[in-house]
Amino acid sequence: MSVLIALIAVAVAGWLFRFIGQRLTGKPYFRDMPYAVAFGFALAVALIGAGVWLYLQPAMNDQGVPRASVMFFHWAVHFFAVSAVAAFLFRLLGRLVGTQGSRKLFRQMPLTAAYGILVVAIYAFVAIFAAVLAPHGQEEVFAAANVVPGGNPAMGGNPDFPLGTDQIGRDILSRLIYGAQNTVGIAFATTVLAFVLGASLGFLAATLRGWVDQVLSRAVDVLMAIPSLIFSLLLITVASAWVSGAGLTAAMVVIIAVIDATRVFRLSRAVGMNIVVMDYIEAARLRGEGLGYLIFREILPNATAPLLAEFGLRFCFVFLTISALSFLGLGIQPPLADWGTMVKDLSAFINYAAFAPQVASAPLLAAGAIALLTVAVNFVVDWMLHRSSGLRE
Amino acid sequence: MPPVLKIILQRLALGLLTLFIVSIVIFTAVNMLPGDFAQAILGQSATPEAIAAIRRDLGLDQPPVTRYFVWLGDMLQGNLGVSYAQLNFQSNMGGANLKTVADQIAPRFGNTMFLAGVTAAIAVPFAVTLGVLAALYRNSVFDKAVNISTLTSISSPEFFLAYILILFLAVLNPILPAISNVYQGIAFQDRLMATLLPALTLTLVVTAHMMRMTRAAIINLLASPYIEMARLKGVSPLRVIVKHALPNALAPIINVVALNLAYLITGVVVVEVVFVYPGIGQLFVDAVKNRDIPVVQACCLIFAGAYILLNLAADVLSILTNPRLRHPK
Numbered sequence: 241m242s243v244l245i246a247l248i249a250v251a252v253a254g255w256l257f258r259f260i261g262q263r264l265t266g267k268p269y270f271r272d273m274p275y276a277v278a279f280g281f282a283l284a285v286a287l288i289g290a291g292v293w294l295y296l297q298p299a300m301n302d303q304g305v306p307r308a309s310v311m312f313f314h315w316a317v318h319f320f321a322v323s324a325v326a327a328f329l330f331r332l333l334g335r336l337v338g339t340q341g342s343r344k345l346f347r348q349m350p351l352t353a354a355y356g357i358l359v360v361a362i363y364a365f366v367a368i369f370a371a372v373l374a375p376h377g378q379e380e381v382f383a384a385a386n387v388v389p390g391g392n393p394a395m396g397g398n399p400d401f402p403l404g405t406d407q408i409g410r411d412i413l414s415r416l417i418y419g420a421q422n423t424v425g426i427a428f429a430t431t432v433l434a435f436v437l438g439a440s441l442g443f444l445a446a447t448l449r450g451w452v453d454q455v456l457s458r459a460v461d462v463l464m465a466i467p468s469l470i471f472s473l474l475l476i477t478v479a480s481a482w483v484s485g486a487g488l489t490a491a492m493v494v495i496i497a498v499i500d501a502t503r504v505f506r507l508s509r510a511v512g513m514n515i516v517v518m519d520y521i522e523a524a525r526l527r528g529e530g531l532g533y534l535i536f537r538e539i540l541p542n543a544t545a546p547l548l549a550e551f552g553l554r555f556c557f558v559f560l561t562i563s564a565l566s567f568l569g570l571g572i573q574p575p576l577a578d579w580g581t582m583v584k585d586l587s588a589f590i591n592y593a594a595f596a597p598q599v600a601s602a603p604l605l606a607a608g609a610i611a612l613l614t615v616a617v618n619f620v621v622d623w624m625l626h627r628s629s630g631l632r633e
Numbered sequence: 634m635p636p637v638l639k640i641i642l643q644r645l646a647l648g649l650l651t652l653f654i655v656s657i658v659i660f661t662a663v664n665m666l667p668g669d670f671a672q673a674i675l676g677q678s679a680t681p682e683a684i685a686a687i688r689r690d691l692g693l694d695q696p697p698v699t700r701y702f703v704w705l706g707d708m709l710q711g712n713l714g715v716s717y718a719q720l721n722f723q724s725n726m727g728g729a730n731l732k733t734v735a736d737q738i739a740p741r742f743g744n745t746m747f748l749a750g751v752t753a754a755i756a757v758p759f760a761v762t763l764g765v766l767a768a769l770y771r772n773s774v775f776d777k778a779v780n781i782s783t784l785t786s787i788s789s790p791e792f793f794l795a796y797i798l799i800l801f802l803a804v805l806n807p808i809l810p811a812i813s814n815v816y817q818g819i820a821f822q823d824r825l826m827a828t829l830l831p832a833l834t835l836t837l838v839v840t841a842h843m844m845r846m847t848r849a850a851i852i853n854l855l856a857s858p859y860i861e862m863a864r865l866k867g868v869s870p871l872r873v874i875v876k877h878a879l880p881n882a883l884a885p886i887i888n889v890v891a892l893n894l895a896y897l898i899t900g901v902v903v904v905e906v907v908f909v910y911p912g913i914g915q916l917f918v919d920a921v922k923n924r925d926i927p928v929v930q931a932c933c934l935i936f937a938g939a940y941i942l943l944n945l946a947a948d949v950l951s952i953l954t955n956p957r958l959r960h961p962k
Contacts, residue, residue, distance in 0.1 A: 274870075280775055309805050352781065462658060465651045465944075467895075469902060470917075470936045477921045477929050478662055556788060563790050564903050568918050583792055587907075590796055591811070593804045600800065607796060611789035618788045 246286070254282035291317075311597040327355035349623065356619030363420055363613055370421040375400075376411040378418035378577040385409035390598045397598075404602060406585060412602055415577035416609060422576045423566075424613065426493060427559040433497035434558065435551060438504025443535045443543075445505070446512030457509070460502045468499050469561060475499075476570050489573050492565065500558055507550050511543045518542075545628055552621035556614045563610050582606040641949050648945040655937045656708070660701050663930050708934065711735055734931050738913060742935070744815055745905070745912035748835070749897045751828050756836040757843065757890055764847025764886075769874055771852060779844070787841035791900065795834045795907040802830060813910040831901075831908045838900060839893040846889040850882035884954045891947030898939040 258278040261270035295317055297310045331354035334346030346354070366373060376382075382405055389404040389412070390397045397404065403413040445453040463471070472495050479491035515521065516539070524538050565571030566580025574581065586603035593600035695703070712735065763783075767776045786794060803811035813827040851874055854860060863877045864870075902914035909915070913932055920928035 277770075280770075284774075312800070312805070462651070462654050465655050465941055466658065466933070466937045467898075467940045469900070470933055470940075473902075473917065473921050474659065474662055474929060474933050477924055477926075478665055480924065560788075560790050564792070567790070567792050567903065568906060570918075570921060580790075580792075583796070587792075587796065590800055591804060593800055600804075604793075604796060604800070607790065607793035611785075611793045614788040614790075615785050618784055622784065 250282045250286050251279060253286070254279035257282055305595065306597055308594050308597045308600075312593075315601075323355060324351070327351050327358060330354050330358045348627075352619040353623035356616040356623070359612060359616035360620065363424060363616075366417055367420040367424050370417050374411075374414040374417040376414040378410070378415055378422075379575045380410060380414070382409040382411065388596070388599055389602055403605070404599075406582075406602075410577075412582075412586075412605075415582060416579070416606060418577040419579045419582065419606065419609065422572060423563065423579045423610070424559070426489070426572060427555060427562050430493045430497050430562065431500070431551065431555045431558045433493065434500040434554065435504055435547070437497060438501035439508040439540075439543075439547060440535065441501070442505040442508030443512045443539050444531075445509050446516050447531065447534055447539070453509075456505070460505050463499065463502045464506075469564065472496055472499055472561065472565065473568075473570065476565070480570075485573050486576075489571070489576070492562070492571055496558060496561055500554060504550065504554065508543065508547065511546050512539055515539050515542050549621055549624050549628070552617050552624070556617050556621075559610070559614060579606045579610050583610075637953070640952055644945055644948050644952075648941055652938060652941050655941070656705060656934060657701065659930060659933050659937070660704060663926055664697060708931075734927050737916065737928070738931060738935070740817065741911055741913045741916050744910065745898070745901055745914065747824070748828055748831055748901060748905075748910065748912060749894065751825070751832040752835040752839070752897055753894055755832060756839050756893075759836065760840045760843035760890075761847050761886065763840070764844040765851065765874055765879065767844065767848045768851040768855075768878075769870055771848070776848075783841035783844055786837045791834060791838055791903045792907050794837050795831070795904060798830055798834055798837075799907075802833075811908070813908045815911055828910075831904045831910050834904050834907075835897060835900065839897060843886070843889050843893055847882070847886050850885040851878045854878045854881055884951045887950045887954060888947045891943050891950065895940045895943035895947075898936065898943065 255275065255278065258270060258273055258275065261267070261273075291313075294310065294313050297307070299307060299310050299314060301307055328351065331346055331349060331351065334349070334354070335343055337343075338346070382401075384398060384401070385405055385408055387398045387401050387405040389402070393399070401411050401413065403411075403416065405411055406415070441456055445456045472492070475495045476488070476492055479495065480488055483491055521534065521538055524534055529538075562571050563580035566578050567584050569581070569584065571580055572578040583603050583606045586606065589603055590600045712733070763779055767779050770776055799811045802809050809830045810827055811830070813831055815824055815827050819827075855878060860873060860877055863873050868877070901910075901912055902918060904910070905912045905914035906918055913935065916928065917932040917936075919925075920932065
């Protein structure tokens with residue numbers, strides 16, 4: 241009900257804004273303004289006003305009990321502010337430092353793409369140096385289980401565990417850091433495997449044509465007719481009869497790589513088909529070059545641009561699939577720290593959000609870590625596609 | 634026979650063929666498992682004679698090709714077999730009437746369809762409206778905000794969106810239930826309330842793709858001469874898009890809507906687990922964990938069938954909306 245009243249107020253304010261603008265200034269900008277635009281302005285002002293009002297609310301009420309909505313809003317605003325400033329500074333740095341080419345690249349870059357590159361770089365750094373950065377081991381179990389995040393002993397925290405410990409006493413911060421290594425590393429390896437498999441078979445089909453192409457393409461058609469998450473779950477059921485623990489994780493990597501290789505195959509075959517008809521391929525064939533030379537020295541270098549963009553997108557899909565499987569308890573197996581499993585294990589804490597916002601933040605941090613990386617990669621890929629297609633609209 | 638009918642029949646035959654091959658793939662995958670049904674019910678300590686007897690009774694001693702056709706015939710008649718978990722229960726507890734896989738799946742299938750239906754009813758109008766508005770105000774702040782937020786929502790994992798929604802709509806502001814308690818004979822209104830939160834999560838997942846496609850398809854057309862003509866005639870920008878551009882952009886939009894519905898049918902798995910929604914997806918995950926092969930097989934076939942059917946529908950609808958494809962030269 242209150243939402244409806246607020247909307248009507250905004251609608252009236254938008255009309256008034258345009259009306260006053262027309263009467264006071266008489267400028268054609270206000271005369272030609274459609275009502276929807278005026279409404280948009282009023283709505284934006286109302287939203288920003290409500291945001292500022294919420295932000296200025298005290299985070300504790302009179303009894304010293306935290307007000308969860310306000311605290312979450314504070315965290316979100318701080319996160320966005322820090323992200324925006326970091327992306328801006330990073331782009332500024334890129335514009336000032338580096339070679340001629342890289343500086344030009346950064347000058348044309350939108351802020352979202354700069355942010356994406358920055359986030360990917362940070363994740364890569366954390367993943368590589370996880371063992372140095374993490375305060376504790378990923379499998380280390382401490383006596384203090386269910387320590388509240390925040391490190392404030394008065395609120396049930398412990399300065400040794402800044403993000404608290406989980407239900408069996410493992411340090412959440414360390415597991416988040418190791419999760420970067422495990423989750424991202426395994427997803428990356430899977431994507432690379434899918435690309436090696438899919439691209440070489442795709443180029444092979446494009447070069448040889450004939451029955452090889454037919455057999456491979458029809459096989460891929462059949463595999464693509466089954467939805468990928470369902471098919472990987474079916475194959476994992478089969479694999480789980482033979483292997484368990486680390487073996488099941490390896491089996492999952494192979495299964496997802498094969499399923500995703502079908503998508504890579506489609507693309508690389510289509511790209512390869514367009515390259516194979518070029519004169520330089522004909523020349524190489526007449527020179528008597530072998531199949532391997534044709535594929536890796538002639539076709540591959542000319543197909544890198546679309547394959548690179550596809551690699552980014554494919555990585556996102558693989559990463560999300562592995563996270564989803566881990567969340568269902570069928571992906572990366574314990575004791576390896578992994579974000580999907582962490583979300584599942586810690587998810588019950590969300591129910592305490594109303595009176596203990598810190599407690600609820602642990603599962604959201606793990607899930608947010610997954611979301612942030614895919615969003616960042618998507619920002620970069622979006623920009624790359626936009627640039628390479630020359631789309632200006 | 635009119636050419637349209639012929640094309641549709643061709644596609645239909647192709648779809649059936651795909652389904653047939655997919656069923657072979659599923660059957661082969663499951664038959665790679667070590668041990669079989671007989672061992673699964675009798676356990677490790679079974680005598681070879683007992684195992685052989687059960688194998689003979691169930692036809693497991695037949696060659697795989699024969700077994701495949703028997704299985705396929707059963708599937709076509711809706712006889713999906715008996716779940717291992719139920720069988721174990723019966724042999725241990727001595728229950729009289731077995732629940733077949735079909736009995737287990739039927740109510741859950743209805744629930745999943747209801748969830749997908751509610752999601753589609755919210756997501757499709759929402760996405761198309763957003764797409765039209767983004768095309769109308771292209772390159773404005775509104776367009777960029779919609780673009781970034783949909784890109785963010787499509788690249789987040791489903792469980793992240795689900796928990797964010799739970800946090801804000803169920804825990805901090807208790808408007809909707811965090812757990813979808815759907816039972817038999819539930820009133821429609823309660824069922825809708827219980828389904829709304831999972832449906833909203835799925836809406837966030839599928840909207841981005843549909844909205845982006847709507848926007849791109851419309852913007853693609855805006856450079857054509859007949860749009861220029863309409864504009865010069867003095868038609869308002871909204872009318873240009875809704876009356877002139879949208880009908881011609883319908884084919885790609887319908888296509889992407891159908892593909893996203895196909896995604897919905899299969900993407901429900903994670904969301905159903907988060908909200909403990911009693912649908913097929915949850916049954917499937919439980920069956921995978923317990924290695925309950927008949928249930929896994931049946932669920933797989935249903936998901937694959939729905940996926941193929943909706944892809945087929947996308948194909949046929951895009952032919953029907955495009956006169957150039959309807960009358961091929």
